[in-house]
Amino acid sequence: MSEEKSLNFIEEIIEEDLKSGKYNSIITRFPPEPNGYLHIGHAKSICLNFGLSKKYGGYTNLRFDDTNPVTEETEYVESIKEDVKWLGFEWKNELFASDYFEQLYAFALTLIRKGLAYVDDSSAEEIAAMKGTPTEPGKDSPFRNRSIEENLQLFEEMRAGKYPDGSRVLRAKIDMASPNMHMRDPVIYRIKHAHHHRTADKWCIYPMYDFAHGQSDSIENVTHSICTLEFIPHRELYEWFINKLEIFPSRQYEFARLNLTYTVMSKRKLLQLVQEKYVESWDDPRMPTISGLRRRGYTPESIRDFCDRIGVAKRENLIDVGLLEFCVREHLNKVALRRMVVFDPLKVVITNYPETQGAEMLVGEDNPEDPASANREIPFGKELYIEREDFMENPPKKFFRLFPGGMVRLKHAYIIKCDEAIKDEAGNITELHCTYIPESKSGSDTSGINVKGTLHWVAVQNAITAEVRLYDRLFQVEDPSSEEGDFKDYINENSLQTVTTAYAEPALKNAKMNERYQFLRKGYFTLDTKDTYARLVFNRTVTLKDTWAKEQKKG
RNA sequence: UGAGCUAUGGUGUAACGGUAGCACUACAGAUUUUGGUUCUGUCUGUCUAGGUUCGAAUCCUAGUAGCUCAACCA
Numbered sequence: 001m002s003e004e005k006s007l008n009f010i011e012e013i014i015e016e017d018l019k020s021g022k023y024n025s026i027i028t029r030f031p032p033e034p035n036g037y038l039h040i041g042h043a044k045s046i047c048l049n050f051g052l053s054k055k056y057g058g059y060t061n062l063r064f065d066d067t068n069p070v071t072e073e074t075e076y077v078e079s080i081k082e083d084v085k086w087l088g089f090e091w092k093n094e095l096f097a098s099d100y101f102e103q104l105y106a107f108a109l110t111l112i113r114k115g116l117a118y119v120d121d122s123s124a125e126e127i128a129a130m131k132g133t134p135t136e137p138g139k140d141s142p143f144r145n146r147s148i149e150e151n152l153q154l155f156e157e158m159r160a161g162k163y164p165d166g167s168r169v170l171r172a173k174i175d176m177a178s179p180n181m182h183m184r185d186p187v188i189y190r191i192k193h194a195h196h197h198r199t200a201d202k203w204c205i206y207p208m209y210d211f212a213h214g215q216s217d218s219i220e221n222v223t224h225s226i227c228t229l230e231f232i233p234h235r236e237l238y239e240w241f242i243n244k245l246e247i248f249p250s251r252q253y254e255f256a257r258l259n260l261t262y263t264v265m266s267k268r269k270l271l272q273l274v275q276e277k278y279v280e281s282w283d284d285p286r287m288p289t290i291s292g293l294r295r296r297g298y299t300p301e302s303i304r305d306f307c308d309r310i311g312v313a314k315r316e317n318l319i320d321v322g323l324l325e326f327c328v329r330e331h332l333n334k335v336a337l338r339r340m341v342v343f344d345p346l347k348v349v350i351t352n353y354p355e356t357q358g359a360e361m362l363v364g365e366d367n368p369e370d371p372a373s374a375n376r377e378i379p380f381g382k383e384l385y386i387e388r389e390d391f392m393e394n395p396p397k398k399f400f401r402l403f404p405g406g407m408v409r410l411k412h413a414y415i416i417k418c419d420e421a422i423k424d425e426a427g428n429i430t431e432l433h434c435t436y437i438p439e440s441k442s443g444s445d446t447s448g449i450n451v452k453g454t455l456h457w458v459a460v461q462n463a464i465t466a467e468v469r470l471y472d473r474l475f476q477v478e479d480p481s482s483e484e485g486d487f488k489d490y491i492n493e494n495s496l497q498t499v500t501t502a503y504a505e506p507a508l509k510n511a512k513m514n515e516r517y518q519f520l521r522k523g524y525f526t527l528d529t530k531d532t533y534a535r536l537v538f539n540r541t542v543t544l545k546d547t548w549a550k551e552q553k554k555g
Numbered sequence: 556u557g558a559g560c561u562a563u564g565g566u567g568u569a570a571c572g573g574u575a576g577c578a579c580u581a582c583a584g585a586u587u588u589u590g591g592u593u594c595u596g597u598c599u600g601u602c603u604a605g606g607u608u609c610g611a612a613u614c615c616u617a618g619u620a621g622c623u624c625a626a627c628c629a
Contacts, residue, residue, distance in 0.1 A: 012571090033629050035629080068628060071628075134556095134624065134625060135558090168627095169627055180624075181625050182625095184625085187626090190627035191627080229623070230622090231629090232559065232624085233558085233624050256560095256622095267629095309567080310567060311567065314560070315562065315621095315622090316621070317567065318566075319566070320580070323566080323578085323579050323580085368591095409588050411588060413588095443588095452590090453588095454589060518591080522589095545591065
């Protein structure tokens with residue numbers, strides 16, 4: 001029975017560290033910068049970090065990397081916390097890099113005293129020019145050999161606010177000829193007279209990412225600091241600071257970030273979509289943000305399952321969004337309540353159904369996948385709506401739906417036969433006249449008739465109305481970022497289709513925010529969290545698999 | 556054109572010198588009161604060229620391709 005799941009490369013490293021006795025338990029961290037909303041790519045990192053500490057014993061900190069006051073806001077801190085919680089994870093400590101500003105300042109002093117850091121008066125342009133290029137070594141700054149005393153004094157004055165933004169920086173003194181650009185005397189502190197979302201105006205100098213991240217990991221005794229591939233060149237620096245400062249040796253490991261087909265993942269691009277109104281907001285249901293997916297109706301379970309299935313490795317990847325859709329369908333199939341909703345109504349009159357009879361109540365199960373699920377009542381009637389596309393006057397082969405002279409089952413109800421299509425003067429079909437087979441009632445069918453097709457329907461008299469929003473992929477091409485020109489040229493203009501008046505069975509009157517629905521033969525839907533006030537608004541999470549549509553496409 | 560990382564079906568991901576497996580997709584069929592679900596089956600793969608070895612996806616060498624690095628962003 002030991003169906004062992006193979007380990008990813010990070011799990012292998014951890015098991016090695018545990019086996020060798022290097023550690024008894026592990027500490028990881030999820031370190032977002034609070035300058036935007038989390039997306040599905042972050043979910044991969046969250047599942048990895050929290051999953052690892054859960055699996056191997058230990059814990060995960062949530063640490064906000066807030067070293068750049070001009071981009072960061074408390075609003076983002078709150079949304080990030082909400083998203084991590086919603087995904088189902090609990091952090092041990094809620095921390096901020098800004099909590100360590102005093103300590104980081106002390107680390108900087110240590111470096112200066114060791115002759116390993118200096119204040120540089122050069123401008124940003126001058127520093128860039130002296131940096132060299134990947135193929136040519138850089139040049140030493142004229143300020144590189146200042147005395148320790150002078151550096152100490154200048155750095156203290158920087159902190160004291162004596163100098164304007166951009167006038168000086170503190171740099172680590174490493175190697176201007178290093179083949180690794182990040183080792184060419186990187187800037188580690190800059191002057192920014194800016195208000196910080198947590199430390200307010202206490203500081204006017206702020207540490208750079210490289211001088212904050214590794215040390216923060218070290219302060220928290222993070223054993224395995226996991227980040228994405230683009231940080232590989234930073235690792236040498238990460239370790240340099242830890243070595244020179246002689247602090248806890250956290251180690252950095254890098255994995256490939258998630259890319260998904262038919263969307264973009266960079267914060268910059270997502271921001272453009274919001275600012276330029278291609279989408280409504282960060283939590284627009286078409287966005288790959290956690291909040292967008294949540295509003296779309298995705299479940300935390302399905303996102304975790306997805307992150308589990310895509311694996312963790314070091315090679316670049318582009319994952320088919322179809323896998324995400326598979327994951328959410330699989331979960332929703334188990335939990336969604338079945339309901340009938342007609343989007344584009346075609347009236348059916350059952351000519352042999354008694355006029356005087358009140359609403360006959362039929363019974364339908366909430367979820368056939370779940371034997372424990374309840375039933376709901378569905379009123380039947382003489383006049384019904386079916387989906388217009390479920391009727392064809394001249395049907396092609398293998399069309400199992402209604403056509404003149406044809407028979408179908410109305411789900412949970414009776415078998416009907418189409419006798420006549422009524423048209424207006426322009427030749428448009430306005431209604432269908434059908435007859436029903438009284439002894440074919442669901443659950444007590446003695447008619448002996450077998451039909452190929454089963455349609456969803458609602459009774460005209462008892463139908464309630466709702467708005468339904470049908471979402472499709474945001475882009476027309478698999479990888480918008482790799483296409484020629486602006487990625488926005490590839491936006492799918494039809495990513496949102498709104499059905500303002502859909503007809504729903506009355507059970508949906510009591511729809512709840514936390515419930516998921518399967519509109520029979522239509523897809524999975526959930527109540528919109530923003531726009532449902534007096535009226536019902538449903539968002540389509542994902543369609544059902546549709547082999548008929550595929551069949552038709554083939555011609 | 557310096558340095559680093561990476562190459563396994565259409566897409567992901569395993570195989571740790573010994574039968575190339577799993578999932579998604581696609582296709583075919585069975586079941587079905589959702590053209591859903593479920594079940595069964597099929598197709599497709601080790602970047603190239605050399606080498607080491609009884610044996611190479613795995614080790615070595617050389618190519619090739621993709622990605623990353625020259626922010627006072629993270």
